[in-house]
Amino acid sequence: xxxxxxxxxxxxxxxxxxxxxxxxxxxxxxxxxxxxxxxxxxxxxxxxxxxxxxxxxxxxxxxxxxxxxxxxxxxxxxxxxxxxxxxxxxxxxxxxxxxxxxxxxxxxxxxxxxxxxxxxxxxxxxxxxxxxxxxxxxxxxxxxxxxxxxxxxxxxxxxxxxxxxxxxxxxxxxxxxxxxxxxxxxxxxxxxxxxxxxxxxxxxxxxxxxxxxxxxxxxxxxxxxxxxxxxxxxxxxxxxx
Numbered sequence: 121x122x123x124x125x126x127x128x129x130x131x132x133x134x135x136x137x138x139x140x141x142x143x144x145x146x147x148x149x150x151x152x153x154x155x156x157x158x159x160x161x162x163x164x165x166x167x168x169x170x171x172x173x174x175x176x177x178x179x180x181x182x183x184x185x186x187x188x189x190x191x192x193x194x195x196x197x198x199x200x201x202x203x204x205x206x207x208x209x210x211x212x213x214x215x216x217x218x219x220x221x222x223x224x225x226x227x228x229x230x231x232x233x234x235x236x237x238x239x240x241x242x243x244x245x246x247x248x249x250x251x252x253x254x255x256x257x258x259x260x261x262x263x264x265x266x267x268x269x270x271x272x273x274x275x276x277x278x279x280x281x282x283x284x285x286x287x288x289x290x291x292x293x294x295x296x297x298x299x300x301x302x303x304x305x306x307x308x309x310x311x312x313x314x315x316x317x318x319x320x321x322x323x324x325x326x327x328x329x330x331x332x333x334x335x336x337x338x339x340x341x342x343x344x345x346x347x348x349x350x351x352x353x354x355x356x357x358x359x360x361x
Contacts, residue, residue, distance in 0.1 A: 136251070145241050146171035146319060148308045152236040154219060159230065164217050168239075170311055171319065183209055189318070194310030204303070209334075222285075226278050233352055240304035250300035264296055 147170075154164040166185070167179035175192040178185045185205055187193065193201050219234055235258070241252040250265040253272075260272040261279045269286045271279050287293065312319065 121136065130157075146245060146308075146312065147239060147241040148304065148311070149237065149239040151237075152215075152234075154216065154234045154236075155231070156219065156223070156233070157218065157231045159223075162220070164212050164216060171307070171317070172322065173318065175311070175315070178208075189315065191311065191314035191318070194307055194314050196307060196310060222282055238300070240300060242305050242308050242310060248301070248305035248308075250304055251307065252296065252300060263295075266295055268293060294344070 145174060148168070150168045152164060152166050155163045163180035165180050166176070167174065168176040173189065175187065175189040176185050181220050185208065192309040196204070209344065215236075219232075222228070223230070223232060233256075236252070237255075238250075238252040242248045253260060254262045261275050262271050262283055264270075269283045271283055284292050305311060
């Protein structure tokens with residue numbers, strides 16, 4: 121009886137702790153994949169996530185970013201969204217041309233693929249963190265840090281030439297800095313507001329899953345403890361006999 125009471129007193133707090141899901145932030149991540157089969161064939165596709173939810177997809181054959189959630193526009197007005205979308209259309213056209221120029225300058229063999237991961241995460245107190253990483257053929261080669269482009273560790277020597285060209289383009293660097301540090305946090309705060317109901321449901325589902333998993337685990341541990349107590353008592357009785 122004392123063994124059972126001990127296991128119950130130990131198990132109940134474990135279930136409660138397992139079910140507690142700490143409040144967390146929802147990073148906004150955009151992924152761009154640009155594929156080049158040869159000098160004349162290229163395509164760029166994009167995806168975006170807010171936490172584990174995917175609000176957008178942008179296919180190569182479309183000039184419009186497709187909304188996957190009813191709250192995907194956030195708190196941006198139609199005009200603000202159209203201006204942002206126009207900026208991305210110009211970017212997609214420019215980045216395709218620039219990559220082809222770099223491939224020509226560096227005598228890079230086709231086919232090739234470039235991946236860009238960019239976004240931000242907002243925190244309490246009106247603070248945020250942003251990021252932009254570029255990979256070539258699946259390997260990280262450079263990132264945007266502060267106000268300039270920097271190489272990733274142990275990159276090939278030709279990456280230095282690419283960074284030199286990128287950092288010479290002061291206008292583009294300033295626009296990237298503005299998008300990462302100003303536009304992205306502002307947009308994400310709007311998404312957290314308009315998508316709050318679905319984000320809350322997602323967190324509640326995670327908490328429920330944690331509670332169920334914790335209850336099953338603790339039940340198994342208690343069952344194992346009871347068996348151990350029973351075997352100990354049985355051994356004691358046999359010793360007395």
